[in-house]
């Protein structure tokens with residue numbers, strides 16, 4: 219996959235994949251197909267801007283999210299993630315830019331359109347003196363859900379977030395992870411078209427975290443558009459179809475995980491655990507297209523290759539021909555941490 | 569509107585689980601009303617009489633206006649009972665020696681020492697003494713106020729005398745006549761005014777109503793401040809992200825405050841009527857006054873809360889406002905009986921209007937409460953007019 223570099227200004231380089239360009243900007247070039255619903259993003263933010271006094275927190279952030287797509291905003295603390303999504307969901311007055319939900323403009327004063335969005339705030343936002351069920355019911359009513367439907371849906375959500383057996387306990391008796399899950403449940407309750415989650419796993423034990431990530435994966439596959447912010451590289455890699463890397467209020471690069479990885483132009487590392495004539499095998503591998511470097515190590519072969527996914531089959535059959543038997547394959551792709559470092563000169567965890 | 573009700577219903581459910589609401593709204597006012605009504609048995613009811621021991625040792629021309637004029641006048645009105653003492657010591661003993669003459673608790677002694685008139689007339693320092701009975705704060709404060717006022721007028725007269733004296737020494741002898749005039753000027757302490765305003769409310773009802781209105785201002789803050797609390801807890805973000813207009817959030821909080829205020833007042837009125845024998849008066853009039861007072865409490869407290877940036881600040885600001893206004897408004901002691909500036913100043917607090925309205929209701933009909941209700945609604949309108957735009961602007965995450 220190739221990348222185009224758009225020079226917007228001297229400071230900023232934006233990487234966009236051809237897929238991205240064709241998928242969204244290509245609307246005009248599509249031949250008379252009027253099925254716009256298919257391609258209209260659920261959420262489109264254009265050039266969002268926000269300053270707090272001297273500090274420019276968000277400096278021209280744009281992104282689009284299609285139905286069924288999980289979009290991640292990955293950036294360190296203070297990058298402007300929360301401020302961006304606060305504007306995107308109409309919580310915060312913006313200094314500039316535009317927000318479109320299903321093609322309709324959304325402003326803080328807009329009411330009806332907000333029903334399409336489910337928000338999971340970064341800070342746990344639940345009523346501790348109400349039970350889990352009461353919390354859900356209250357917000358359900360605010361979203362105008364009919365009582366009968368709300369009752370069933372609340373039970374459903376309680377199951378999704380794994381609080382079915384604690385439904386009638388007050389939220390202040392919950393563990394941190396349970397509160398986090400309830401926090402997410404409230405955002406899901408009214409079955410929004412777009413679910414916006416702001417660092418929903420911060421401060422959660424690994425087990426709860428895994429449960430949360432699993433349910434978000436599930437939701438993405440059910441056609442929900444998801445906007446997910448995080449400063450955890452692994453979460454963005456695991457969950458997001460596309461990722462915007464945000465730093466100092468700007469999206470520095472955007473694309474799929476693999477597209478972003480290309481930015482650092484680092485090769486994939488394939489570690490093959492193998493037995494047999496390893497040196498012969500290594501020689502065979504060296505002749506394969508895209509292979510940059512081959513090392514025989516203790517108990518296997520290390521290969522640096524442009525794209526592991528593309529070359530893996532060729533690697534395996536070359537080794538097979540060289541009578542090397544393979545006991546394990548491990549692929550190490552350049553991660554987003556490296557991308558971030560490359561783009562900003564800093565680490566994600568600063 | 570529907571979402572405002574949903575928010576209010578949620579808030580009330582939360583408050584119903586919050587013990588501090590019960591304390592402020594019901595337990596504290598009821599308990600204190602019982603204590604005030606029974607233990608201290610204060611003297612603000614219809615049979616208000618203060619008993620003063622008077623030792624007129626001086627027997628001079630400047631003592632007479634005080635003893636015969638001011639005090640005598642009050643005695644004639646039946647507000648004050650005078651007990652004659654022959655010496656300062658006897659008067660003091662009457663105040664301190666409780667039980668010595670058990671039939672007549674003496675609230676204060678007023679002592680006019682020997683040579684008082686002479687010293688004043690010749691421009692030498694002179695003093696009037698008041699011995700207060702620690703057990704009857706109000707009546708003894710009254711004695712002090714009367715004497716201070718008399719002394720103030722004497723000062724004034726003395727000043728005039730000195731000026732005159734320097735011009736025409738022969739008129740120095742007229743000092744006594746001028747003092748006579750001082751004594752004859754309208755009663756320095758307006759006890760009579762008091763009778764008109766609060767006298768109609770019996771003792772227990774006065775204290776109960778005062779305490780109820782005092783705590784009403786605390787009770788409504790549980791609703792008013794919950795806006796700041798929602799922001800602190802982050803739930804305000806969810807309310808703002810929900811498909812509802814901003815004003816419905818503010819309206820929801822107003823409904824919550826109203827609900828809390830009305831329910832607590834209803835419980836207090838019913839409970840004090842049955843338990844303490846308070847007589848609040850015509851139910852319709854009382855209901856109108858309670859609604860108006862609750863509205864004013866919400867407006868004032870919302871305005872104060874709107875000045876706060878955090879929920880902690882909100883709690884502090886509103887508590888201070890509730891205490892200051894409550895005391896100014898005369899909810900703890902009948903400030904109207906203190907006379908002077910303080911008595912008029914109390915009307916900067918809605919509490920005073922509420923008590924005034926109840927007094928008017930007790931002494932007359934519902935129609936007589938119109939000024940009080942109008943004043944309370946005026947408070948509500950002005951303060952919420954300031955608070956609502958401020959609060960709306962505060963509505964961000």
Ligand SMILES: Nc1ncnc2c1ncn2[C@@H]1O[C@H](COP(=O)(O)OP(=O)(O)O)[C@@H](O)[C@H]1O
Pocket residue numbers: 270273274275293294295296297298299300301302
């Ligand atoms: N209400 C605010 N007032 C002033 N500064 C703010 C406010 N909210 C955020 N900021 C600042 O804006 C920047 C971006 O913050 P935020 O959007 O919360 O970042 P993130 O969510 O990526 O951690 C930070 O420097 C933060 O301190």
Ligand SMILES: [Mg+2]
Pocket residue numbers: 296299300301340416417
């Ligand atoms: Mg944040």
